[in-house]
Amino acid sequence: MESRGEPQPQPGNRMSQGDSNPAAVPHAAEDIQGDDRWMSQIWRELFSPLHALNFGIGGDTTGHVLWRLKNGELENIKPKVIVVWVGTNNHENTADEVAGGIEAIVRLINTQQPQAKIIVLGLLPRGEKPNPLRQKNAKVNQLLKASLPKLPNVQLLDVDMGFVHSDGTISCHDMFDFLHLTGGGYAKICKPLHELIMQLLEETPEEKQAALA
Amino acid sequence: MESRGEPQPQPGNRMSQGDSNPAAVPHAAEDIQGDDRWMSQHNRFVLDCKDKEPDVLFVGDSMVQLLQQYEIWRELFSPLHALNFGIGGDTTGHVLWRLKNGELENIKPKVIVVWVGTNNHENTADEVAGGIEAIVRLINTQQPQAKIIVLGLLPRGEKPNPLRQKNAKVNQLLKASLPKLPNVQLLDVDMGFVHSDGTISCHDMFDFLHLTGGGYAKICKPLHELIMQLLEETPEEKQAALA
Numbered sequence: 001m002e003s004r005g006e007p008q009p010q011p012g013n014r015m016s017q018g019d020s021n022p023a024a025v026p027h028a029a030e031d032i033q034g035d036d037r038w039m040s041q042i043w044r045e046l047f048s049p050l051h052a053l054n055f056g057i058g059g060d061t062t063g064h065v066l067w068r069l070k071n072g073e074l075e076n077i078k079p080k081v082i083v084v085w086v087g088t089n090n091h092e093n094t095a096d097e098v099a100g101g102i103e104a105i106v107r108l109i110n111t112q113q114p115q116a117k118i119i120v121l122g123l124l125p126r127g128e129k130p131n132p133l134r135q136k137n138a139k140v141n142q143l144l145k146a147s148l149p150k151l152p153n154v155q156l157l158d159v160d161m162g163f164v165h166s167d168g169t170i171s172c173h174d175m176f177d178f179l180h181l182t183g184g185g186y187a188k189i190c191k192p193l194h195e196l197i198m199q200l201l202e203e204t205p206e207e208k209q210a211a212l213a
Numbered sequence: 214m215e216s217r218g219e220p221q222p223q224p225g226n227r228m229s230q231g232d233s234n235p236a237a238v239p240h241a242a243e244d245i246q247g248d249d250r251w252m253s254q255h256n257r258f259v260l261d262c263k264d265k266e267p268d269v270l271f272v273g274d275s276m277v278q279l280l281q282q283y284e285i286w287r288e289l290f291s292p293l294h295a296l297n298f299g300i301g302g303d304t305t306g307h308v309l310w311r312l313k314n315g316e317l318e319n320i321k322p323k324v325i326v327v328w329v330g331t332n333n334h335e336n337t338a339d340e341v342a343g344g345i346e347a348i349v350r351l352i353n354t355q356q357p358q359a360k361i362i363v364l365g366l367l368p369r370g371e372k373p374n375p376l377r378q379k380n381a382k383v384n385q386l387l388k389a390s391l392p393k394l395p396n397v398q399l400l401d402v403d404m405g406f407v408h409s410d411g412t413i414s415c416h417d418m419f420d421f422l423h424l425t426g427g428g429y430a431k432i433c434k435p436l437h438e439l440i441m442q443l444l445e446e447t448p449e450e451k452q453a454a455l456a
Contacts, residue, residue: 041284058420091246127248134248172257176282177301178250183282 015100023093023101026066042186046194050201053077061090062101066108074112081200082109083193085121087140088133088179095136099143106154117200118154120144121193125160128178130168157196159189228343236336236344239310242302251300251307258298259315267296267320269440270359272308273328275301275423276367280433283426289437293444296322304333305344309351317355324443325352326436328364330383331376331422338379342386349397360443361397363387364436368403371421373411400439402432 015021043054055073057064065086084105090098106118122144123137141158148156163174163185170178174185181189228234242251269290271277277299280286286297298316300307308329327348333341345363352361365387366380384401391399406417406428413421417428424432 127250128253129249131248133246172254177278178248178253 015096015103021093021097021100021104023062023090023097024066024104025063026070042183042190046190050197053079056085059089060086061093062086062098062105063090066101066105069105069108069112074109079113079116081119081197082113082116083119083121083197084109087123088126088137095139095143098136098140099147102140102144103147103151106148106151110152110154114153116153117203119193119196119200120148120154120156121189122156122158122160124175124181125164125170126175126179128169128172134164155196157193159193161188161192228339228346234340234343234347236305236333236340237309237347238306239313240306241310241314242300242307254300255311255314255316258296258311259318261296261298262316262319265294265296265320267294267322268444269293269295269324269326270298270320270322271295271326271328272298272312272316273326273364274299274303274308274330274332276331276364277326277328279423280429283429285426285429285433289433290440293440296320299328302332303329304336305329305341305348306333309344309348312348312351312355317352322356322359324362324440325356325359326362326364326440327352330366331369331380338382338386341379341383342390345383345387346390346394349391349394353395353397357396359396360446362436362439362443363391363397363399364432365399365401365403367418367424368407368413369418369422371412371415377407398439400436402436404431404435 015024043052047054055068057068060068065084084102086105087098087102090101093101102120106120109116109118122141125134125137127133141156144156148154163170165171172178172182174182174188176182228237241255244251271280271290277297278301280290280299281297286295290297298311300311303311308327327345329348330341330345333344336344349361349363352359365384368377368380370376384399387399391397406413408414415421415425417425417431419425
């Protein structure tokens with residue numbers, strides 16, 4: 001994939017090691033102030049019945065999630081499926097670093113929860129009009145598309161349901177602040193997500209090999 | 214009210230003047246992240262003013278913005294021809310700038326609901342109250358027909374912490390100062406969110422700041438009631454109600 005002249009790191013190696021990638025360094029959030037969302041009906045309809053827990057915190061970066069997972073949020077549980085969605089708030093990091101941070105999360109989960117099948121959700125485009133963060137998020141997704149197949153028990157799911165219209169704009173009917181999804185926006189992404197989760201929950205080990213081939 | 218040794222400013226005077234109160238200085242948000250979302254949202258609101266005719270306008274921060282994401286908005290406020298001009302993260306200065314730059318143009322709402330102040334981390338309680346008063350004064354000037362409801366700041370954080378005291382102090386200051394301004398009242402929407410053990414439940418505020426659907430349902434009862442009352446009042450009834 002294009003890197004526009006930036007050095008191309010080895011996916012899955014240097015960038016998911018904490019010592020050279022700040023996005024792969026676990027850190028707790030400073031309580032600077034607090035903060036960023038709503039549980040629409042869709043959680044109760046589609047995910048509560050699957051005995052799902054939601055460990056999302058608004059504003060979190062890959063480093064915050066890594067810290068949380070290392071500090072108790074994977075203890076005493078044995079989920080069959082783990083959905084990871086983080087990276088859009090890593091403003092201090094390059095796309096390569098963000099992808100590495102996500103890979104570090106996947107590796108950590110592989111270690112602590114070897115039975116769990118991981119779904120990494122692709123970062124969505126953001127902002128009303130074309131802007132550098134859209135390119136950055138797309139690059140993170142491209143990097144993950146190349147690197148995640150090399151890790152066990154994980155797949156990347158692209159949940160961009162055509163949010164960018166032909167004129168390059170995103171509608172506030174999908175993302176009320178051009179970042180966070182509305183109920184309607186969530187309904188769109190939850191179709192493929194719910195389908196994949198159901199598939200992974202029902203798969204036997206033999207079926208899984210075939211599905212991922 | 215106590216001021217713990219601090220100088221007591223004249224409420225409504227010094228603190229709602231921009232030159233001595235930073236919370237009363239209108240300022241646009243900088244695009245730090247790089248996708249210009251704040252300005253995009255502001256521009257949408259300005260466009261809304263051009264082709265819509267709201268009877269009720271909500272303006273403020275995420276407490277206002279998120280309200281529109283729940284069913285309750287469609288049930289209680291859409292039928293009143295309400296518009297929602299909330300932007301998450303906004304301070305009094307941001308709201309002042311937006312109201313001065315198009316968000317009060319071409320419309321003539323009967324009721325304007327203002328809810329902002331909890332994000333003013335750089336300001337003291339006095340400054341925040343002054344910033345809210347500046348917003349009220351601006352609305353009085355631009356929308357003299359509008360009846361203003363200022364919502365009190367809610368407690369925040371799972372356990373007792375300084376921001377709870379600060380928000381409570383802002384409310385106390387407003388309770389004293391708003392009666393002196395025309396066409397405005399303070400509505401306390403704290404529906405007992407702090408339990409007897411001092412904690413706030415994540416069932417009311419999922420992140421101990423933002424309301425859940427259940428939390429919004431609780432505050433919308435008195436809010437909706439008051440809005441309905443103000444929409445129906447004649448000038449004579451209004452005098453009596455505010456006495």
